[in-house]
Amino acid sequence: MHRPHLILVVALGSGLTTCRSPAPVDRPPDPTLGRTWQDEVIYQLLTDRFANGDSTNDAGAEPSCGGCYHGGDWRGVASRLDYLQTLGVTAIWISPVVANIDTPSRGQAYHGYWPLALDRVNERFGTLDDLQALVAAAHARGIKVIADVVLNHLGPVAFYDLNGNGVLDETGGAGDPANELSPPFDPQGVKDQQGTLAAPFLFFPAATTTTAGISPAVLRAPAAFHRRGLILDYNEPAQSLTGDFRGGLRDLDTSDPAVEEALVDLTLAWDELVGFDGYRYDAAKHVEDAFWRVLLPALRDRRGPPPDAGDGLLQFPEVLDGRPDYLATFTRPEMFDTVLDFASKFRVFDEVFKHGGPASAVLATWRETTAAFPSEPQIAGISTAPAATLLRFLDNHDLPRFLSENPSIEALHAALAYLVLGDGVPVIYYGTEQAFAGGTDPGNREDLSRSGYATDGATFRFLQTLIGLRRTYVALRRGDTRFVWASEHTGNETDAGVLAFERVAGGERLLVVINTHATKTSDTTYLGETLQVGFAPGTVLVDLLAGDHTRYVVAADGGLRLSVPPHGARLLAPVSP
Numbered sequence: 001m002h003r004p005h006l007i008l009v010v011a012l013g014s015g016l017t018t019c020r021s022p023a024p025v026d027r028p029p030d031p032t033l034g035r036t037w038q039d040e041v042i043y044q045l046l047t048d049r050f051a052n053g054d055s056t057n058d059a060g061a062e063p064s065c066g067g068c069y070h071g072g073d074w075r076g077v078a079s080r081l082d083y084l085q086t087l088g089v090t091a092i093w094i095s096p097v098v099a100n101i102d103t104p105s106r107g108q109a110y111h112g113y114w115p116l117a118l119d120r121v122n123e124r125f126g127t128l129d130d131l132q133a134l135v136a137a138a139h140a141r142g143i144k145v146i147a148d149v150v151l152n153h154l155g156p157v158a159f160y161d162l163n164g165n166g167v168l169d170e171t172g173g174a175g176d177p178a179n180e181l182s183p184p185f186d187p188q189g190v191k192d193q194q195g196t197l198a199a200p201f202l203f204f205p206a207a208t209t210t211t212a213g214i215s216p217a218v219l220r221a222p223a224a225f226h227r228r229g230l231i232l233d234y235n236e237p238a239q240s241l242t243g244d245f246r247g248g249l250r251d252l253d254t255s256d257p258a259v260e261e262a263l264v265d266l267t268l269a270w271d272e273l274v275g276f277d278g279y280r281y282d283a284a285k286h287v288e289d290a291f292w293r294v295l296l297p298a299l300r301d302r303r304g305p306p307p308d309a310g311d312g313l314l315q316f317p318e319v320l321d322g323r324p325d326y327l328a329t330f331t332r333p334e335m336f337d338t339v340l341d342f343a344s345k346f347r348v349f350d351e352v353f354k355h356g357g358p359a360s361a362v363l364a365t366w367r368e369t370t371a372a373f374p375s376e377p378q379i380a381g382i383s384t385a386p387a388a389t390l391l392r393f394l395d396n397h398d399l400p401r402f403l404s405e406n407p408s409i410e411a412l413h414a415a416l417a418y419l420v421l422g423d424g425v426p427v428i429y430y431g432t433e434q435a436f437a438g439g440t441d442p443g444n445r446e447d448l449s450r451s452g453y454a455t456d457g458a459t460f461r462f463l464q465t466l467i468g469l470r471r472t473y474v475a476l477r478r479g480d481t482r483f484v485w486a487s488e489h490t491g492n493e494t495d496a497g498v499l500a501f502e503r504v505a506g507g508e509r510l511l512v513v514i515n516t517h518a519t520k521t522s523d524t525t526y527l528g529e530t531l532q533v534g535f536a537p538g539t540v541l542v543d544l545l546a547g548d549h550t551r552y553v554v555a556a557d558g559g560l561r562l563s564v565p566p567h568g569a570r571l572l573a574p575v576s577p
């Protein structure tokens with residue numbers, strides 16, 4: 001078990017105090033009481049790209065350059081909470097908050113994933129006061145705040161001096177044996193040009209200045225890093241755990257007790273200082289499980305039981321992998337509360353909604369995923385089980401946006417209907433509501449300001465409607481899911497593209513019917529078979545997503561026949577007697 005007394009030593013003895021007086025967090029009465037994480041709608045934003053609220057921290061920003069800072073900051077986020085609340089967002093996930101270092105040749109750390117000093121704020125995003133003020137302002141509105149945390153690596157703080165000339169030579173591309181920023185992985189450690197000795201690991205001057213360099217001090221030694229070069233094969237465990245990422249990111253030796261202790265202490269100190277509601281841990285599969293089994297329970301210990309009926313701290317990893325059984329290993333005892341569901345991202349949102357695969361793949365993925373994850377929550381973690389709290393998303397900052405690969409707004413809307421009305425917790429990547437269509441990074445990291453923060457666009461309004469319905473009906477947030485139709489057909493069959501499922505909680509039952517087909521109006525029938533629903537015969541249902549108040553009556557045999565236009569969605573609720 002981690003020793004909590006070290007927290008204060010770190011908080012007082014290192015850079016966290018350089019953030020000036022660490023004022024206690026102002027915590028107003030908590031409007032989130034009674035909510036579980038299943039009730040939330042999470043909105044992932046990139047702090048640099050969301051809103052610029054303070055021009056005094058914009059020095060060096062270049063909004064016309066995709067890989068540079070654009071000027072967004074915490075004050076900007078705080079100034080747009082109305083916008084988020086109008087959409088219905090209940091939790092925001094912001095970029096990593098600590099000071100970063102730019103790459104020598106490949107752009108700036110506008111995204112926050114190239115840490116330099118783990119105990120100082122990224123001044124491009126504001127001051128510690130600004131960060132605390134953002135959290136307080138969000139909490140006052142009942143909005144939770146999740147911070148992104150990078151513990152796998154530091155940014156490009158050092159290079160491998162292969163030729164011993166004391167300066168960086170970036171010959172060839174990443175992975176080139178002569179590239180001193182990103183030489184290929186070597187399980188014995190990167191060697192010098194002669195291949196005999198360990199290559200000198202030289203820190204860049206910017207990483208070692210006493211006031212603004214690497215901190216904490218324990219990370220200023222080569223021994224704090226694995227020094228094995230660039231990951232070439234993500235599937236090879238040694239490379240994945242001990243190799244570097246592109247851009248010269250330097251993999252920390254998180255198995256070293258001194259490194260582990262420093263990282264855990266600092267994370268605990270930030271937790272105390274800012275009072276976030278959750279953490280998304282970057283690149284988690286590249287860090288040993290043993291590290292997570294120390295850090296995650298230590299944070300749970302620090303928090304103690306959640307107040308009254310409120311829910312606890314949410315801790316989830318980024319594991320960029322589409323296999324449900326592998327993802328599920330990250331929710332074993334003492335590990336994470338849940339995961340970002342990359343399996344559904346690839347197999348459901350991409351393959352079915354984006355690329356027109358069979359609706360039956362949604363059911364197959366749902367079954368496999370639900371079976372893979374534990375049905376009991378973590379001890380002292382959040383109150384709901386991983387299987388019931390998977391974080392579902394259709395876009396993020398690492399992958400091309402939905403509309404960049406399929407420009408159909410209708411297809412996006414069908415996917416959003418599944419995202420918000422299906423089970424799991426919806427995570428919306430900023431700009432989706434504005435129908436942004438950027439491609440690969442950094443194209444998918446547009447400035448939200450270019451939308452004018454409009455709240456009347458078709459996608460914004462559709463998403464707002466979906467979220468509003470999710471808030472109204474507990475069955476959509478917490479209910480069980482029962483698939484009643486998942487067509488294998490993608491051609492001209494009567495039911496091609498049809499996906500239907502019920503959400504049931506207590507006495508509340510709703511039916512969702514989505515047509516994933518791009519061009520054909522399809523029915524809930526095939527070869528004389530009709531969709532069977534859980535409503536009693538004679539129940540009158542109304543489509544809450546349609547403006548026309550069309551009503552449908554459940555037949556005497558429990559069947560329900562209806563048609564859905566291409567990429568259309570219906571949400572059917574019983575009409576009160």
Ligand code: ABC
Nearest residue numbers: 106111113234245246247282283320321322323346398441
């Ligand atoms: C940028 C450019 C690069 C350029 C570099 C200098 O700058 O994109 O082209 O070379 C941050 C920045 C990026 C930056 C990187 C590197 O740092 O945001 O803009 O790249 O300097 C996390 C974050 C991510 C962040 C980092 C680093 C990690 O979300 O934003 O990047 O802090 C791997 C990691 C994953 C990481 C991701 C970028 O790379 O695992 O943690 N994301 C396979 C592998 C994955 C791998 C993925 C990369 O390829 O298994 O491990 O992700 O594309 C599915 C399979 C998956 C497969 C996918 C592609 O297909 O199931 O296994 O993933 O079907």
